[in-house]
Amino acid sequence: MILEVKNLSKSFGNTVVFEDISFSVNKGEIVCVKGKSGEGKTTMLRCINKLETPDKGSIKINERYLCREEDNKMHYASKDELQTITQDIGLVFQSFNLFPHMTVMENLIESPMFIRKMPKEKIKQRAYELIKQLELEGKEDNYPYQLSGGQKQRVAIARACMLNPSILCFDEPTSALDESTRNQITKIIRDLAKQGIAIIIVTHDNNFVDEIAETVITLSEGNIIISKSNQP
Ligand SMILES: Nc1ncnc2c1ncn2[C@@H]1O[C@H](COP(=O)(O)OP(=O)(O)O)[C@@H](O)[C@H]1O
Ligand SMILES: [Mg+2]
Numbered sequence: 001m002i003l004e005v006k007n008l009s010k011s012f013g014n015t016v017v018f019e020d021i022s023f024s025v026n027k028g029e030i031v032c033v034k035g036k037s038g039e040g041k042t043t044m045l046r047c048i049n050k051l052e053t054p055d056k057g058s059i060k061i062n063e064r065y066l067c068r069e070e071d072n073k074m075h076y077a078s079k080d081e082l083q084t085i086t087q088d089i090g091l092v093f094q095s096f097n098l099f100p101h102m103t104v105m106e107n108l109i110e111s112p113m114f115i116r117k118m119p120k121e122k123i124k125q126r127a128y129e130l131i132k133q134l135e136l137e138g139k140e141d142n143y144p145y146q147l148s149g150g151q152k153q154r155v156a157i158a159r160a161c162m163l164n165p166s167i168l169c170f171d172e173p174t175s176a177l178d179e180s181t182r183n184q185i186t187k188i189i190r191d192l193a194k195q196g197i198a199i200i201i202v203t204h205d206n207n208f209v210d211e212i213a214e215t216v217i218t219l220s221e222g223n224i225i226i227s228k229s230n231q232p
Pocket of ligand 2: 041042043
């Protein structure tokens with residue numbers, strides 16, 4: 001098991017977003033989180049990625065706790081632990097969040113150069129591998145504004161994969177895509193899962209869920225329902 005979420009709760013002031021939710025994700029599993037707008041899908045993803053702080057419960061990634069509740073008290077990972085844990089999880093934002101003033105290559109190497117004391121050549125080598133895998137060859141020196149929506153998304157995926165995460169999260173990956181780009185993203189996500197990466201996709205796109213999900217988590221009024229889909 002790569003990710004284990006137990007009894008997680010999150011409120012903003014008086015607004016309860018979700019309460020006491022538990023689920024887990026295995027290596028190579030594709031999990032879709034669906035639900036109407038405002039049900040808390042993005043907030044849940046942000047909690048797992050340490051961009052939001054849960055009020056209660058625990059999140060365990062590869063046997064390390066991002067947060068843990070014990071005797072009614074929350075314990076959060078220390079700064080050092082956090083760096084290790086967050087390298088294990090990648091997030092592809094709904095609006096991709098590429099650095100607009102940086103080329104594709106610069107977008108890919110920026111964070112690894114900052115985080116890891118790895119030689120620049122090694123990092124660049126990894127970037128070229130991903131550029132090839134995501135069919136972005138020839139785009140290394142382009143800026144985000146020179147790319148199509150599908151290409152920007154693939155750069156965002158490559159960037160999230162730079163440090164070899166065990167989990168990759170996507171927030172509404174199909175919302176900005178046309179039909180053919182959508183088929184491309186379906187294939188890319190399946191390939192990543194085949195490599196053993198656990199995939200969590202937040203979406204309100206039911207057709208996409210039917211197409212790709214092995215496990216479906218439905219968020220509704222702060223609770224979740226977990227179901228297995230009939231995907232092979
Ligand atoms: N930073 C925030 N401060 C206050 N309320 C927030 C914040 N982020 C999200 N919310 C509220 O939490 C609820 C869930 O939002 P969100 O997770 O974005 O839903 P979804 O992604 O399912 O559309 C909404 O009611 C939203 O207004
Ligand atoms: Mg959302």
